[in-house]
Amino acid sequence: RRRIKKYYRKDSEVLYPPVDTKKFKVGDRHEGFYLIVSALTPFKKIDLAVQLFNKIGKRLVVIGSGAQLDYLRTIAGPTVDVIGRQSDATVAEYMRTCRAYIMPAEEDFGIAPVEAMASGKPVLAYGRGGATETVVPGKTGELFYEPTIESMEDALGRLIINEPNTSPLAIRKHANLFGQERFERDFGRLVQRCWRDA
Numbered sequence: 001r002r003r004i005k006k007y008y009r010k011d012s013e014v015l016y017p018p019v020d021t022k023k024f025k026v027g028d029r030h031e032g033f034y035l036i037v038s039a040l041t042p043f044k045k046i047d048l049a050v051q052l053f054n055k056i057g058k059r060l061v062v063i064g065s066g067a068q069l070d071y072l073r074t075i076a077g078p079t080v081d082v083i084g085r086q087s088d089a090t091v092a093e094y095m096r097t098c099r100a101y102i103m104p105a106e107e108d109f110g111i112a113p114v115e116a117m118a119s120g121k122p123v124l125a126y127g128r129g130g131a132t133e134t135v136v137p138g139k140t141g142e143l144f145y146e147p148t149i150e151s152m153e154d155a156l157g158r159l160i161i162n163e164p165n166t167s168p169l170a171i172r173k174h175a176n177l178f179g180q181e182r183f184e185r186d187f188g189r190l191v192q193r194c195w196r197d198a
Contacts, residue, residue, distance in 0.1 A: 014133075015190060018183035019114045021175050023088070026120035026168045027096035033059040034124075035098035037091055037112045040066035040082075045105040045126075045147060047072060052149045052156070053080050060102070063091060095119040100141070100159060103131060104152065110134060117141075117175035120168025124152070124159050134178060138162055140171045 004012040034053065038044045046062060053060035054077035062072060065085040073082045086094070092115075095101070101116030101123045109130035113123040117140055125131035127143030135141045142162070144155035176182070 013190065015186055016133075016178050016183065017109055017111065018180040019111050019118065019175070019178045021114070021118035021172075021179040024092055024115055024118035024175075025096055026172050029097070030099040030121075031097045032099055033061050033097075034100050034102050035061050035063070035094055035116070035121075036102050036104075037063045037094070037115075038103075040064045040068040040072055042068060043105060047075060048147065048149060048152065049102050049104045050076055050080050050082075052152050053077070055149065056153065056156075061094060061098070063094060091115075092119070095121065100124055104147070107131065113141075114175050114178045117171050118179075120172045122159055122163070122166055122171060124156055136174065139166065140174050 004010055036046060036049060038046060040046055040062070046068065049060060050062070050072055054075070057079050060080045062080065062082040063084070063086050069082065069084060076082050095116050096119045098116070098121055101113055101121050103110055103113050103123060103125040106126055106129040110125070113125055113131065114134055116123055117134075123131070123135050123141035125135050125141060125143055126147060127145045131143060135143055137143050142155040142159040144151040
């Protein structure tokens with residue numbers, strides 16, 4: 001909204017992209033690992049998360065492909081698995097069984113974190129861009145505000161401390177706010193308003 005206002009001097013309404021939350025199931029347990037599903041490019045800052053998990057010795061699984069695949073495999077320590085591209089069914093299973101989802105970079109929206117929330121999993125995300133609208137600190141995850149290992153580690157600590165207070169079903173309910181049904185309803189409302197105002 002701010003960019004449109006700045007460059008075009010127009011007010012705007014954000015219509016979030018639809019996330020197919022129905023293809024994700026809430027897991028009744030987790031297997032103790034953290035998860036990233038992403039394009040493996042420098043912009044995504046996956047290396048920041050790999051460095052953090054190398055430091056703290058917790059298990060991280062990275063799914064995706066891209067220019068940094070080999071680099072990330074090279075820097076990954078013994079608790080970090082960079083497994084490359086996987087099928088949608090495999091990704092859904094990892095989402096269902098992870099402890100939490102990690103998004104280390106700013107995204108305009110971020111579909112994968114919402115998919116993780118549809119699986120009832122909390123999200124640790126960089127506190128800029130779309131994450132500020134999809135992640136509710138203390139309820140559906142935590143945000144960190146500096147792109148540093150220290151800031152991410154601090155937020156991960158808050159997420160772990162708050163874990164007993166989070167509800168997978170409440171997280172799933174929040175994810176449904178970004179589902180296809182809401183998109184269709186909001187898109188229809190927007191089109192009707194445009195026709196009415198034309």
